[in-house]
Amino acid sequence: MQAADHITGLVGPIGRISGFPTVDELNHFADGLAAAYPEGVSITELGRSRGGDPIRAVRVGTGRRHILVFGNPHPNEPIGMATIRHLLGRMAVDDAATAGATWHFLLCVDPDGTRLNEGWFAGPHTRTGVARGFYRPPAAEQPEWCFPTVWRGRSVGIPLQETEAMMALIDRTRPALIASLHNAEFGGGFFYTSGGEPEYWSALTDRLAAADVPIYHGExxxxxxxxxxxGVFELPLFGSMADLLAAQGLDAVTALGGxxxxxxxxxxGTAILVCELPLWVDERIGDGSAGDRVLGDLLDATAADYRALAEVASEVLARVADRLSGRSPFERSVRALVAGLPGLAVSRQAAPQRNRIATRGEIFVGQYDWTAMLRLRLGGMLLRLLDDEYRRDRAPALAAERDRFAAVFDQWCADVEQxxxxxxxxxxxxxxxxAESIMLAATRLRDGRAI
Known part of the structure; x- marks a missing residue:
């Protein structure tokens, strides 16, 4: 308890937060801190995004160990930007909060993609409301999954400009720890680490329990x-993930990017911590009682849902193929997700222990976490694509297909809302x-304990 209290004290009080900061708002906040505390806070432009936005890192603290914190590596996951805003504000006024390290906060890894999500940042935050303003890039356009590596003698991973900025910061600082901040839309909370020990892992999930957020029980x-x-998984290297997908007959490089x-x-020798948190929870997620379905049957049904979803979206794209400009980021994302759904179906069916009875929680997660999440994500982006293209040329065919698919998407949303x-x-x-998970790792690093 004393250690937990110490962590809480370093993080400090956190007032009510009603929305997520936008790219411009977080930049403005950082600029204000640098102006107010010029001796303790400095800002470096690491490069530019593909859309011309600066990729900025804010440095605070003077310790010999360097810690990197990545905000919004996936642009639909903005909790980390709010976390960075809090920790920066805290460390700028209290050097003890740096835990003896030098911190580098990369404010927003993907500002271009983040701007395409900002319509829902202020709220109201509902599952379907977020879906209607949702954007997530395909794997090849996700900066955090485009690092160069070698797999089976083949060079993979084509770094984006944003990735190159991350690489430059990593090479300059040789960090002891990287904390990458993520979130999901719905489900339970969990963590990826590169190592550690049971005491560390339980301390991480204790943060979830203290905040009344359920621990994720699925795969x-x-x-x-x-x-x-x-609720704690080892973050795999590319090779182990690619080997598994290849064994399932899938194109691992296309699926993973890099x-x-x-x-x-x-x-x-950098330690990694990835925080995955849900925006919404449901007590049914953790129901471990026996359900009324065999797990294999549940997985097969989920895979069938994935394939059916791909078919619905493919038919929409085919009907408007001659009206698509090829310039919309939503088209690239929709096509990549449609192409990836069959592989996701195969992976879902390959889960172990297929002959046991599924829990009620697993049944609920299969239908309203995985399947519903993909419907909301794909449907929201497909509708935005149709809107985007209609604004370009006002083609009646686009308007007709937009209205037709909007009715389908409304049904998916109504199911989730009900x-x-x-x-x-x-x-x-x-x-x-x-914030407390990052500080936990930082203090363990300071004290020479495994992370």
Whole structure:
């Protein structure tokens, strides 16, 4: 308890948070800190995004160990930007909060993609409301999964400009720790680490319990990730993930993009912590009682849902093929997700222990976490694509298809709103979980304990 109190004290009080900061708002906040505390806070432009936005890192602290914190590596996951805002504000006024390290906060890894999500940052935050303003790039356009690496003698991973900025910061600082801040839309909370020990893993999940956020009980979304403890998984290297996907007959490079930060920082012995938190929770997720379905049947049904979803979206794209400009980021994302759904179906069916009875929680997660999440993500981006293209040329065919598909998407949304709207987790609780998890790793690093 004393250690937990110490961590809480370093993080400090967190007031009510009603929305997520935008790219411009976080930049403005950082500029204000640098102006107010010029001796303790400095800002470096690491490069530019593909859209011309600066990729900026804010440095605070003077310790010999360097810690990197990545905000918004996936642009639909903005909890980390709010967490960075809090930690920066805290460390600028209290050097003790740096835990004896030098910190580098990369404010927003993907500002271009983040701007395409900002329409829902201020709220109201509902599952379907977020879906209507949702954007997530395909794997080849996700900066955190475009690090260069080698697999089976083949060079993979084509670094984006944003990735090159991350690489430059990593090479300059040779960090002892990287904390990458993520979130999901719905489900439970969990962590990826590159190592550690049981005491560390339980301390991480204690943060979830203290904030009344359920621990995720399902399979990790990183292929082949090893379970270290309930709610804690080992972050796999590219090679192990690619080998598993290849064994399933899938195109691993297309599915994964390239290496992750763990692959790139292996040369420096950097520890990695990834915080994955839900915006909404539902007590049914953790129901471990026996359900009325065999797990294999559940997995097969989920895979069939994935294939059916791909078919629906493919038919929409085919009907408007001659009206698509090829310039919309939503088209690239929709096409990549449609192409990836069959592989996701195969991976879902390959889960072990297919002959046992599924828990009620697993049944609920299969329908209203995985399947519903993909419907909301794909449907929201497909509708935005049709809107985007219609604004370009006002083609009646686009308007007709937009209205037709909007009715389908409305049905998907109504299902979620009626059966699994989720309970929104107060944003300040989510920020506290991330901030305390990072500080836990930082203090263990300071004290020479395994992370």
């Amino acid at each position: 990790p979304d990183a292929p082949g990730a090893r379970t270290l403890a309930q 290496g992750g930060c763990r692959d790139y920082t292996a040369r420096y 059966n699994a709207p989720g309970v929104a987790v107060p944003l300040e609780r989510l920020v506290r979980i991330q």
